[in-house]
Amino acid sequence: MLFFCGHFNIAMSPLVSPRVFSEMEVARHCTKYSCWVLLGTKVYDVTGFLRMHPGGEALILHRSGNDVSLEMEGPPHRHSENARRWMEQYYIGELDTDSNADETQTVRERRKTQEHTVDEEPSPLSKCSQVDLDTDLVDWRKPLAWQVGHLGEKYDTWVHQPVDRPIRLFGNEFLEASTKTSWYMVPAVWMPLVFYLSWYCYTTLALETTRLFASTDYSVLVHKYSFPLIFIMGMVMWTFIEYCIHRFVFHMRPPAHNYYLITIHFLLHGQHHKSPYDGSRLVFPPGLASVVVGSFYLLLTKAFPETLGVSLFVGGLFGYVVYDMTHYYLHYGSPQRNTYLYSLKAYHVKHHFEHQRAGFGISTTLWDHPFNTVIPEQTF
Ligand code: HEM
Ligand SMILES: [Zn+2]
Ligand SMILES: [Zn+2]
Known part of the structure; x- marks a missing residue:
């Protein structure tokens, strides 16, 4: 055969x-x-x-x-x-x-x-x-992207039964290649921007022209030494965005009869749950990520005085790079027992294998607590 x-x-x-x-x-x-x-x-x-x-x-x-x-x-x-x-x-x-x-x-x-x-x-x-090729719900001999939408109500169970084999999404070689990214592409693409924007923010803040509430009587100068604090605030902001994207976008439940939403779910995150150790699809392709990154840039620079918005943005962007690298490591790394990364890995693998409706935090479990989605400790 x-x-x-x-x-x-x-x-x-x-x-x-x-x-x-x-x-x-x-x-x-x-x-x-x-x-x-x-x-x-x-x-x-x-x-x-x-x-x-x-x-x-x-x-x-x-x-x-x-x-x-x-x-x-x-x-x-x-x-x-x-x-x-x-x-x-x-x-x-x-x-x-x-x-x-x-x-x-x-x-x-x-x-x-x-x-x-x-x-x-x-x-x-x-x-x-x-994978039992004759009984599996999809035909692994063919690309999966256009098949999964037909699984209907069986999709949810099928996609949460992980397998250790690479996934072919599209028949077209170019399209297929564009869905794959090596882990090092993420720091290679985004870290130069992080360095450049950090330098830009610091030197612009040093001019002492950036003020909060500038048009009111309560105008406050944003000092250059506050840049590290704003940068860290941006990183914390990212952890919240990471939680929301993972929980509400990646884990949306596509309606069983909606072929297109199931397909979108599979392309965005379902394929990662089906094949959690497909190393070529563990990080986000920078091309696609730049749409999201660009939107946050616009949002923050419109919502805050420009340099303040960019400072928050660059902290968030760094948080995103840390997240993607952490996620890759949690899948492929072997952290020492009793370390933070060990507990993060156990937590994330349980999200994949056992608790797909909980444990949405990846670089930190922080937001699972207020949203009540912490993976429960096992009792015997
Ligand atoms: C040799 C005996 C084994 C021991 C003592 C053992 C122990 C453990 C422990 C302690 C955890 C939880 C990690 C934590 O919460 O700190 C775990 C999780 C896990 N182990 Fe093992 N393990 C063994 C063999 C295996 C084998 C052979 C497999 C599969 C090939 C496996 C697959 C998993 C998976 C997928 C999890 C994540 C949680 C889950 O889905 O249950 N383990 N194991
Ligand atoms: Zn997930
Ligand atoms: Zn994962």
């Missing part, structure tokens, strides 16, 4: 018997370069997920080669339905329960007798093979 996987077409046999591994062979895969675990007699190669695990690499590595059924139930953490479904993507075979013989020999002999076998090593493309 031919199916579409990222940019590749791969031939796969639809009927394959599971591979069989001896206990010794499973136990050998106990490093961060190759880490296997068991759920009962099922064998999983979770190497690719180690860095992404919100509980940290060490927790899984420590149990490598062993049955993690108890750990999946918790404590320390009762894993979500999605976490269990996610794990199934790494299934590579079955444990040979009745063999103590030399494992390699056994596996080879067994394999010879099997009618259908898969390749010697778990395929590096196995990440792509785990």
